[in-house]
Amino acid sequence: MDVKILLKESDIPKTWYNVVADMKYAPAAVLHPGTGKPVGPDDLSPLFPMPLIEQEVSAQREIPIPEEVRRIYALWRPTPMCRALRLEAAIGTKSKIYYKYEGVSPAGSHKPNTAIPQAYYNKMAGRKRIATETGAGQWGSAMALGGSFFGLDVKVYMVNVSYNQKPYRRMYMEAYGAQVVASPSRDTNAGRGILAESPDSPGSLGIAISEAVEDAATRPDTSYALGSVLNHVCLHQTVIGIEAKEQMKIAGDYPDVVIGCCGGGSNLSGIGFPFLRDKFDGKRDPRIVAVEPASCPTLTKGIYAYDFGDTAKLTPLIKMYTLGHDFVPPGIHAGGLRYHGNSALISQLYHEKLLEGQAYGQIAVFQSALTFAKAEGLLPAPESSHAIHAAIVEARRADEEGKRKTILFNLSGHGYFDLAAYDDFINGRLADHEHPAEKIQEALDRLPKVEV
């Protein structure tokens, strides 16, 4: 049988799937951090162009993908689905393991699926510039690429410690014409304020968000852009799962379980929501599994409550699973999963038990990553390796139970920029961090007081 299940260019989806249309309850309102009242389009328009605000609040099931976006998607989409025959043999399972591979995008992850339409809608709305933040660098790379395609200037506030530790990520963004500064920077009030107090601040995603938001809010030609969490971001990622369903049809198969790693939720939304649709339609009953790092177990150990999206309490309040807006996760290597909160949509669906959560320590995750790399060839990103590990755990459990399952996971990116993490793992320099129970109570005590 074929290892790769490929679609034609004409199979690139023509619409994104909006899960909101099928949810039991409307999404919880997003609240203004000052007034505690629901935010409206006018509150958001300094930051985002109107088409993205409309998508953020839309309840329309199918949202058309602009033809110009589809033409750029065509540079790497449809992405391949692979039957992991060699991995199955390596772990000796009777189950069938498939993976959808998003690392073929020019930026090496699923992030361009939303960076391209975000750049497109900003261009259409007449914005000239995009300000954004990046931690590990995946999102900044995707946004630099998106800006380059549409002739938009992109400024990336890159967490200072990453800026210094990951020069290749900075250089990648600069190669595509983006301006990259270490955050906190001298370019914003937020940045200058922090530097005045801590000249050697290592920065944080929270600080970088504050800088990018200030930049966009104070310049009419500039939008803010986010690479996860928001509804329109999750929406754009559904091209992954829509394609995966077609590929499963070609394989003559259907997954018992669909697995994605979960930080802000865009990757899990992408692979999971289109399969969830089959559940809503009563056609099928796949399990959808969100995989988190044990050191930042938002869904599995967090609280479902209103909280800030950032440390500095500048963003609107979102009802989501959270470990507390001031929780700083340990410095694990899956930087893309180190977020205290989660997507509002993922949170609500998880709360309704339509999604499952699992959390694993990074040592087990890297072990599975190398098992995969040696069997299938590809070196996976540490974030994606959480999904690999969960798939292997699932296959082994099925073997123990004498069952043969069909398992699908999303391999959201490659690990070419993460080799220092592999080096640490091989040389025994990684540690596991469990989330201590007392931290939950501390976070609970500091949640913003909200009356809804």
Add this chain to the structure above:
Amino acid sequence: MDVKILLKESDIPKTWYNVVADMKYAPAAVLHPGTGKPVGPDDLSPLFPMPLIEQEVSAQREIPIPEEVRRIYALWRPTPMCRALRLEAAIGTKSKIYYKYEGVSPAGSHKPNTAIPQAYYNKMAGRKRIATETGAGQWGSAMALGGSFFGLDVKVYMVNVSYNQKPYRRMYMEAYGAQVVASPSRDTNAGRGILAESPDSPGSLGIAISEAVEDAATRPDTSYALGSVLNHVCLHQTVIGIEAKEQMKIAGDYPDVVIGCCGGGSNLSGIGFPFLRDKFDGKRDPRIVAVEPASCPTLTKGIYAYDFGDTAKLTPLIKMYTLGHDFVPPGIHAGGLRYHGNSALISQLYHEKLLEGQAYGQIAVFQSALTFAKAEGLLPAPESSHAIHAAIVEARRADEEGKRKTILFNLSGHGYFDLAAYDDFINGRLADHEHPAEKIQEALDRLPKVEV
């Protein structure tokens, strides 16, 4: 029209194409460095397993690809061919530009096309270990991957300066289980001898070859492996061109010119030889163009003569275009093209004017690389960018002449590990180096004296 022209897994070639069968003259004999007599299989058997030695001297037109090799090829092959519509628009040409993309392999370049069969034949022959060298790291990465697939230990002698400058490449090889040492090392007589004289030696490809050859020659369980130059390496790479011809058929097109960068020659052989076959068959008359760096212009400014393959004069003598075995090219960023010599097959075909040569400076090459990256999304390797530049030059010339040409080039790898080079280019730290005429005379004076 579709951007990507994809083949099915069943279209992976079943045979490699051996250009020797169609050459006007038999390849010039390879000579023993001590006796000056032609080397035979017995001279080579300490270094290579017999099936590879047979391929090295074979005149059989089609050589079957083992099924186990095809199954591993299937993890990423057939590779895509893309119509570069966005690049065509960016440079405003009327010509059609296609590229074959080999960067989808797990190691990120065309090198696994030969690393996989080399590992396979060594495994079949009962060898347990492979010793090899690597400069920029592409070849070492591919061999580490190949060894991992077949359970062979791989030891890579990595040029000291690269070992320190490219830690990610070292880490990649180690992730796949290879042992990597900086060369010169204390593990061989050759290495110890050099360290005794120069404890801080930066190393060179010549030294690393000496170490790997000594390692293999002194251990019966160990083979030596090379990633370019040799006939069997060029043979394995022909899967590229064989697929490309099928893809051109699907596109309903045929290239007027086929372009590949050329260092040791494996990449140009891969894309070029199958098209050359059409010329031999009298079916078509495509131009095949080898693109070199102006700083190391082996074909375009070298001498066609017998020379050593390495600086230390340990290898057999090969009749090839050479700049002299002791020529040390300037430290340009296309490390894979910094070789004083060339493939014997490429050299002979070039001498018979069946191939063309072009040489370009690296500044123009990086400019074209970024033009390509911003148009097509993908960040190309500096080596492959030589082919991109030649394709752009070709398209512009056709426009000036009022012609519309069909241009095909091989994009042999991605540039994720080469971002320091892009950073140097963007910040004006790159220089061009022309090869001075007096160097040619110097090299001529030092060529080994050979009577054939």
